[in-house]
C-alpha cells in the first residue's frame with residue numbers, strides 16, 4: 711500500500727508557541743487516522759501543515775509525492791484539488807440550496823464558472839445527489855443551506871468535499887456538532903469511502919469512543935508532540951486517555 715502522507719521532524723511555531731513539535735507521521739493509502747489530544751495540543755495545526763495552509767517552520771511534509779514544505783504556489787494549488795479539507799466552520803453559502811453547495815465541490819474539475827443549477831450537467835447533479843443520499847440529506851437537496859441545523863450543514867460540507875473527488879480527506883472535527891447517531895453515520899461514511907474508494911482520511915476528534923470504534927489508527931498529540939501512534943485495534947481506552955493527561959508545570963515534556 712502506498713504512503714500518502716509522510717512527515718519528518720515537522721515543527722510549526724507561532725511566535726513563542728510551538729504548536730507542532732517534531733512530528734514524524736506516515737499515513738498509508740486507504741487508512742482512516744484519527745488525531746487525538748487536548749484542546750491546544752496541535753491537531754488542527756498539524757492538519758493545516760499537511761496541505762500547506764500553514765507554512766512549516768522546519769521539517770519535511772510530503773503529501774501525494776509533493777514536498778509541501780518547499781512547494782511553490784502552483785504545486786500547492788494542484789495539491790489542494792486532490793486534498794479535501796473539512797473545516798470546523800462549514801463555510802456553506804447560506805442562500806444556495808444544499809445541492810448547489812455540494813456541486814461547488816466539483817468546481818475544480820470543470821472549466822469556467824457556473825451560475826445556478828441549470829449551468830451544471832445532469833451527470834454532475836446526479837453525482838451530487840448521490841453524495842446527499844449517502845449522508846441522508848437527499849430530501850433537503852433543494853432547501854436553502856442556511857435553513858439547516860448545524861449538524862446537517864456539517865454533513866453537507868462533507869458531501870461538498872467528497873464531490874471534489876479527493877484522494878486524501880483532512881477533516882477538522884467533522885462530527886463536532888452532531889448528535890451521537892449522526893456522528894456515527896458520518897464516521898460510517900468516512901470508513902466506507904476509505905474502503906470502497908481507497909480514500910485516505912485524517913481527522914481530528916474529541917470523542918475517544920468514536921475514535922476507538924472507527925479509526926484504523928490513532929495518533930495522540932500532547933503539547934505538539936506525538937505521544938501515541940498505534941493501530942486502533944487492541945488499544946485500550948486507558949492507553950488513549952493517557953494522551954489527555956495534563957502536563958504538570960515544569961515537567962520534562964514542557965522543559966524539553
Ligand SMILES: Nc1ncnc2c1ncn2[C@@H]1O[C@H](COP(=O)(O)OP(=O)(O)OP(=O)(O)O)[C@@H](O)[C@H]1O
Nearest residue numbers: 724727728729747748749750751752753754755756
Ligand atoms: N494562527 C495561529 N496563531 C497563533 N497561535 C496559534 C495559531 N493557530 C494555533 N495556534 C496555537 O497553537 C497551539 C495549537 O493549536 P491547535 O488549534 O492546533 O490545537 P488543537 O489541538 O487543534 O485544539 P482544539 O482541539 O481546541 O481545536 C495553541 O496554543 C494555539 O493557541
